[in-house]
Amino acid sequence: MLSRSIRYFSNSAIRAATQVAPPTLQDVVIIGGGPAGLSLLATLKNSPKTKHLNCTLIEGGSLDKVREFATNPPQEYTNRCVSITPKTIDYMKHKIGSWDFIHEDRIKEYQGIIAYDGQDADSRVEFDVNSIGKDNLAAMCENINIQASLLAKVESLGLEDTTTIKDNTKVVDIINPLTPDLENHDLNEIDEVPGTGKLDWPIIKLSTGESIQTRLLVGCDGYNSPVRKYAQIESRGWQYNTFGVVATVKLQYEDFRSVGWQRFLTTGPLAILPLSEDNATIVWSSTPELSEILVKVNKDIFPRLVTAAMVLEETDLKYIYGLLKENPDDLSAVEEIEWRMSKVPEVVLEERYPAAIVSVLDGSRARFPLKLSHADTYVAPRVALVGDAAHTIHPLAGQGLNMGQSDVIHLVEALEKGIDRGLDLGSTLVLESYVSNAWPANHAMLGICDKMHKLFSTDFYPLVLARGLGMKTVNFLSPVKDMMMKSISL
């Protein structure tokens, strides 16, 4: 009797020692602490209908840089900047409430966009927001500025008992308890939680050893989203086989015109977007070969190269790339640039082209691959996808982050409706309205940007003529331009 009880006792002791703690229950777990994830957390906590939900945000990297940015931003601009539309700014002001915490002195509002063809600089479309009576077309903002404002908003709300942010925590695995993987996981992890019956809630295992079981799992974890893989949602698209090269630069003078410039070269569009005073940020989508040249070239030659790339013919540019490929410090490339630029009259250079770039910030040059992808759907039972996990787009129209923000708003609206109706937030009944609101518009935008990219990547003469004619016509028809501008305004 005693031996049996001792054995039982020792068995239970062993079991207790080897038992993994049961998973914590949460309402919403957001994986990914980028702008999409932080936006979602902030919106959920800001909305009176959803602020009671137990939310956890898990971020694999460290959010310390973001926290430091909020209190002590660096002197120079960081190199990842986005263009935020007035709609997004409005969301941030009202639905999310994070605009109060953003560093407004680091935001540059601009009034127009001038986009022109690489083959013929006369084929241009010039957008000017004054013709629709608004003050600003869009604003340039650093990614980290947005993240910092969202984090500050979350922390300011003071809802610590229902909000948890776990940074420096990686997600080791996501288990669907309905199809348990008995070889790798402890039986205890899929046991029913007392009082609630068997749950089909996904279990997230973290690198700290904890596990969380959640009603709704939201994937804001980027293009290679593990959440999307867990939900077995297929994402379709293709690699563009181009890289986006970003850099922070200084212009020759503060350009009072306050517009964003974009030139559609056959290797990819080059955009120069204004930041405050005489700073600017460039995004140059280019072939892999060219992007390597751009990142490696001497930092004194790079500004001249960017200025030349906005003005010179593509034959000249190809020749210069050839020179710089051989030798990234080749100063004869600068002489070539000077000679060819001297063919363009000064007056034309000042009026129809952007201000010259004089220097690039050391260490700000980086490149990232560009791709198109769109998930088949954004939801699955107990799973939702937001941001880059759901869709990736070519940066030529600057819409990626804005689409992510509108995703967040639509998802929160769907969840609010679910709460109003007393429904289970993880059920597809609640989540489907998010898909129906967000998916078609996103798909259209992805398609447009893809076709624009393909249209401008060619120098086949009849097509060049046709698109030049198209651009000149659109430029002439102000109602069309007004309509395009209104679609991104409030």
Added chain:
Amino acid sequence: MLRNNSVKAIAQSQRIVKRPFVVAAAANALLGSFEFYKNIDLATKMDKGQLHYEDANAQFNKKRTDQPFFTRGEPEYPGHVPLYLHEKLLMFLGSSLGAYLHPERNEFIVALGESAAVTPVLRSIQTTMLNDPVGRQILRERPRMTSTSLDLDHLRALPSNSIGGTYVSWLDRENCSPDTRVPVRYIDNEELAYIYQRYRECHDFYHAITGLPITIEGEIAVKVFEFMNIGMPMSGLGSLFAPLRLKKSQKKRLYDVYYPWAF
């Protein structure tokens, strides 16, 4: 009959007189303009705000509103004569006719060449030159071939199988000078004008390399050669139409020997 009578009766009773007004109105306008033009002129000036105000602003406005409808472009390089489109077209038609009928007269050939060298052709040649390092060097340094810039004595000293030697011996044989190339006047872009000038100056080179004389057959053969190599439209036109004026034997020689060789 009855109606005519009644019309006549009405006309007689009412004495309707038809007045010719067109001539009278024209005369009125013409003669009246001598009398009233001053008033009309003053009224226009007052409308434009030029009558009572004379200051810097008025001058500025006058400059902006009083522009003539058609302004000729500015010359882009010394010797440039900017032409309107219709002038270019007329030059093309006139010189093509003249060059066909009188190919020995230089002005027609020159004018035909310049009016036929349209911008797309010159631009594609420019692109080809820019893609090649030697072409770029030529465009940058802009070498010209005149009797002063070329050192003919030095060239004479060169061996006869070099380009320089062949060129000079050909010049001496045909009694030519490199100065006979007319400067370009009607091409609108400065760099394209240089390219055309260079093409003209190289014409003698082609003669020298191929050894063709300055007879009509020789010239046509060089033209075909040039067209196949460079693509100047004028050479193409010359190759098509120039042989039609020749004697049968000359034509035979051209078509059977020179054209296939050039192609």
